[in-house]
Amino acid sequence: MATLEQLGTVVETDLLVVGFGISGLAAAITAKEENAGLKVLAVDKGCVGYAGKANKGGGHVAFIPEGAEELYVEYHTRNCGDYLNDQDLIRKYAHSTVKTMDRWASWGVNFIGREHAGQAHAVIPWKVCIVDNDIMIPMAKTARKLGVEFREKITITDLLKEGDKVVGAFGFSLLTGETYIFKAKAVVMACGDQNFRIMRMWNSGRGDGIAAAYRAGAKMRNAEFGSFMNIMSAEHKLVAYGAEDALVNAKGENCSERADLDPSLKSVVGGVDLGGSQSVLMYLEVRDGKGPIFEDTTKNGFPTSFVGRNLCNLTGPPDPPFRRPTSEKFWARIMEKKHAGYRNEGTLKEVIPGVVGEFSPLYVDHDYATSVTGLFASGDICGCGGGWAGAVPTPPGRNRGSGLMHAVMTAIFAATTAAKYAAAASLGNVDADQVAKLKEETYAPLKRMKQGTTTHEVVREIGEIMQPVAYSGYKSEERLKEALDRVLVLKAKLPNLVAKDPHDLSSANECRSMVLCAEMFYRTSIERKESRGWHMREDYKTRDDKNGANWIVVQDKGGEMNLTLDPLPMDRYKYKPE
Numbered sequence: 001m002a003t004l005e006q007l008g009t010v011v012e013t014d015l016l017v018v019g020f021g022i023s024g025l026a027a028a029i030t031a032k033e034e035n036a037g038l039k040v041l042a043v044d045k046g047c048v049g050y051a052g053k054a055n056k057g058g059g060h061v062a063f064i065p066e067g068a069e070e071l072y073v074e075y076h077t078r079n080c081g082d083y084l085n086d087q088d089l090i091r092k093y094a095h096s097t098v099k100t101m102d103r104w105a106s107w108g109v110n111f112i113g114r115e116h117a118g119q120a121h122a123v124i125p126w127k128v129c130i131v132d133n134d135i136m137i138p139m140a141k142t143a144r145k146l147g148v149e150f151r152e153k154i155t156i157t158d159l160l161k162e163g164d165k166v167v168g169a170f171g172f173s174l175l176t177g178e179t180y181i182f183k184a185k186a187v188v189m190a191c192g193d194q195n196f197r198i199m200r201m202w203n204s205g206r207g208d209g210i211a212a213a214y215r216a217g218a219k220m221r222n223a224e225f226g227s228f229m230n231i232m233s234a235e236h237k238l239v240a241y242g243a244e245d246a247l248v249n250a251k252g253e254n255c256s257e258r259a260d261l262d263p264s265l266k267s268v269v270g271g272v273d274l275g276g277s278q279s280v281l282m283y284l285e286v287r288d289g290k291g292p293i294f295e296d297t298t299k300n301g302f303p304t305s306f307v308g309r310n311l312c313n314l315t316g317p318p319d320p321p322f323r324r325p326t327s328e329k330f331w332a333r334i335m336e337k338k339h340a341g342y343r344n345e346g347t348l349k350e351v352i353p354g355v356v357g358e359f360s361p362l363y364v365d366h367d368y369a370t371s372v373t374g375l376f377a378s379g380d381i382c383g384c385g386g387g388w389a390g391a392v393p394t395p396p397g398r399n400r401g402s403g404l405m406h407a408v409m410t411a412i413f414a415a416t417t418a419a420k421y422a423a424a425a426s427l428g429n430v431d432a433d434q435v436a437k438l439k440e441e442t443y444a445p446l447k448r449m450k451q452g453t454t455t456h457e458v459v460r461e462i463g464e465i466m467q468p469v470a471y472s473g474y475k476s477e478e479r480l481k482e483a484l485d486r487v488l489v490l491k492a493k494l495p496n497l498v499a500k501d502p503h504d505l506s507s508a509n510e511c512r513s514m515v516l517c518a519e520m521f522y523r524t525s526i527e528r529k530e531s532r533g534w535h536m537r538e539d540y541k542t543r544d545d546k547n548g549a550n551w552i553v554v555q556d557k558g559g560e561m562n563l564t565l566d567p568l569p570m571d572r573y574k575y576k577p578e
């Protein structure tokens, strides 16, 4: 039998942080601040200061001003979470945003407009300020200064266990293919969510962490809410900001609203903040023979609005108080790409729904521990699984600016818990047999014949299964089963995956993860027989408060996807459905 050292490079640490996007960086910094003596190592497929989504064009940071927290909790529960949210956790969120910004600022981050933050919502005093897109650089410097160690260009494919406890992680170098075996007292998963590789700017969310945690036995929750939709241009395939309010069908009729819409859909479509679910309206128009759908650019006031101009940089440099040099360069380049992508000069631009996904079901408790001993999580990966936001894809749900806030806040929670746990734990035993088996399975696509299934084929097919609104946006038993059957056909092809090199091998692992996430999404969507929040069923049009007030929990049981119901503690929650 081979020893660990013969199987790969063995690295020991107290705390392993998987992923150093903004949440991983914040977790690593927090762990060092909580316990300077702890050895903290962060590993990512990308490079320090640049990995992840935080620098991909956004930069809105949401916070709830002191005194307004309960208003936010009530409003969100009733209007966004649709009573499926963990009311204790959302209260913790609401009371922690200001404290999070203070700690975050101490890591060198500059909040632009914090003192005069914009009102982000018509009813609740929920505020938004901005950060520049180089936000990760000062955070990375702070982490290095505190002694955090980094390993770049390594993908983690699986977690290592001793009995019921996580004792490390297995991965390989994207550059050389070399195997890495990380031994750790505690692991924080901060490796993002699943976006199914459909929308370009969300391309990095490939769900490997969700899949690794699932295979390690971790509980998943709210998987049926992972299909956030945006509207994109059919020509340049980038987001068409504000198009949702300026839609016209092929007959020239306004279709941003429909008078004959089911009341059950009205709470979602054209809802409070993000109008992504206008995709359902678009679908209904097309189904009625009135497609394709266009954005009437003369009617779209968003690019020139205060937010469009100053916070999204859609029309060139913003007003002086909102200058962000890095973001401005980024947006100038995006705008160039958009204009180069247009095939017609007219004011009507064809638009289509685009699945962003934000599938993020890793369950965590109120201290951001998962259901597996030694395993913690923060950021996008546990957005829905944490349960605070309820029946909405998270982030962003309808909380523009909550993605970054949630990533940093939950990193502080998770790393504080994990640092305490690691300080009291000792390194576990990593079983060489487990590693040898993982190595054989993980590297198999490199050894297969060229005629197998390519990663490109799987990515394309997953797009075709997740993208149709009829499957993932406006659901029905029949269509969900059809989509699930397609997922299972694809799953059967996975043992035949081929990979050309270590990068493609990482892609092969991502394909496994995408198929697993799609299966989980469709199985849980079939199970939830009601319409609630962003889960819209044509065959069950209303919310079922009697049977629906359950979280659907998914767990691997002997290789099978097992679904159970976990009732919400409605008796003790303050806000109840009328």
Ligand SMILES: Cc1cc2nc3c(=O)[nH]c(=O)nc-3n(C[C@H](O)[C@H](O)[C@H](O)COP(=O)(O)OP(=O)(O)OC[C@H]3O[C@@H](n4cnc5c(N)ncnc54)[C@H](O)[C@@H]3O)c2cc1C
Pocket: 018, 019, 020, 021, 022, 023, 024, 043, 044, 045, 046, 051, 052, 053, 054, 055, 056, 057, 058, 059, 060, 061, 062, 154, 155, 156, 157, 190, 191, 192, 193, 201, 202, 204, 205, 208, 209, 378, 379, 380, 381, 395, 400, 401, 402, 403, 404, 405, 407
């Ligand atoms: C275009 C765009 C605009 C946005 N705008 C805003 C906004 O204005 N305001 C807001 O609040 N939020 C916004 N968001 C969301 C916000 O950026 C995210 O919520 C936040 O960055 C998530 O941070 P994270 O660290 O949890 O995940 P990520 O940023 O996704 O980081 C995860 C990291 O894990 C790494 N990783 C993944 N798998 C593995 C693996 N197997 N092994 C090793 N490493 C791995 C990835 O390479 C990545 O670096 C936007 C997102 C996008 C894409």
